[in-house]
Amino acid sequence: MAPKTATSARRLRLGTELRRLRERAGLSVTEGARQLGVSQAQLSNIEASRFGVSADRLRALARIYRCSDTAYLDGLIELAGERRGGWWETLREMLPAPLLDLAEIEHHATRLHAANTAHIPGLLQLADHARAIFDQAVPEFSRRELELRVNFRLQRQALLEQDVQVSYQAIIHEAALRVPVGGTAVAKRQLDHLLTQSERDGITIRVIPFAIGAYPGSGQTFVYIHGPVPRLDTVSLDQSHGPALVDAEAELDTYRNLLQRMDSVALPPGKTRDFIHGLAAEL
Known part of the structure; x- marks a missing residue:
């Protein structure tokens, strides 16, 4: 062998x-x-x-x-199974391995469920929004590395455009929507983009407003990535040094429960769109 x-x-x-x-x-x-x-x-x-x-x-x-x-x-x-490397393999020498691992796991997912409290989910970010976030990295990225990461994030978004689209659900806290990342004009375009995406088949966006107060999972940002069976699910935790992947059964159970609790307090899709419309009108 x-x-x-x-x-x-x-x-x-x-x-x-x-x-x-x-x-x-x-x-x-x-x-x-x-x-x-x-x-x-x-x-x-x-x-x-x-x-x-x-x-x-x-x-x-x-x-x-x-x-x-x-x-x-x-x-x-x-x-x-033996399979040819995906598009992310072309970036093997240019980006950290955890980012490429995340792209590969997302590519093979059956469903994605994101929970974000500080930022709009990466798969829903416009280029200017993502660029403004990466521009605040510590230590600072070179201009070349910054653009490489922006383009990588946009390439990952192809998941939501393919013929057999993966089901995608995002829970976003109001705080992430109110921060004018990149300035007022970029923030307005980003909110409009969320509204457009929320109308598409297979994409569900729900907001947790400030009025809810404290809730389970507050302060956490993660993506629950569903595999072919629950035992093969993965959770990607958003950390300052990059994504951290966890898959122990006890951890998966914890994050499933967190999502259920967060779902229970988030606004339904229709009210979420009304809420985002209201925020956009304030800009």
């Missing part, structure tokens, strides 16, 4: 899931390898994503680990 160059978050996730399956089955690496008919080192390398793994071998591991969830197994096989 030849080593496989596979360092993306999606491919690392496969190894993590196989280790979790083995541990749930109560098997050591040694026992798992013995039942699979490979060396302990080979199984360790599969779990570390240093080696690739075939669909047949994944099915064998599922039998050994007593995994009967066929949808989950199909998701693992998809993760393991």
Whole structure:
């Protein structure tokens, strides 16, 4: 079995899931390898994503680990499948790996659910809005790096334009809408853009107004990225150094609950559009 160059978050996730399956089955690496008919080192390398793994071998591991969830197994096989790199791979030497991982995971998502308290979600930002945000980075970006990140953000937005569009829902706090990022003219165009996007099929935008007061998840910015089955979901946390991806089951449950609580206090889509119209009229 030849080593496989596979360092993306999606491919690392496969190894993590196989280790979790083995541990749930109560098997050591040694026992798992013995039942699979490979060396302990080979199984360790599969779990570390240093080696690739075939669909047949994944099915064998599922039998050994007593995994009967066929949808989950199909998701693992998809993760393991050889596929050509996406558009983000052309930027491999120019942008941090976590940004490219986020683009890849979004590309394969079945649904995206964003929660933003400080900024308008990246997938809904106009170029001038994004540019003004990146212009405040610490340490400062060079002009070339700033434009590279703006263009990368715009390329990610193609998710919302493709023929088979991913379902996208965004919860945005009023604070993020009121900050005149880039000046009044840019802020007005950005609000108008949100209104246009909110009318499109597959896109739902909801606002949490100041009047709601305190609510669960306040102060947090994250995207819940749905995979083929809930066990293969991912959460991307927005941090100053870039996105941080989490996928432990307890963490996924926490963020699912947070979204449910945030959904319960957000304005419905129609009232959200009225609210954004009112903010735009004030500018």
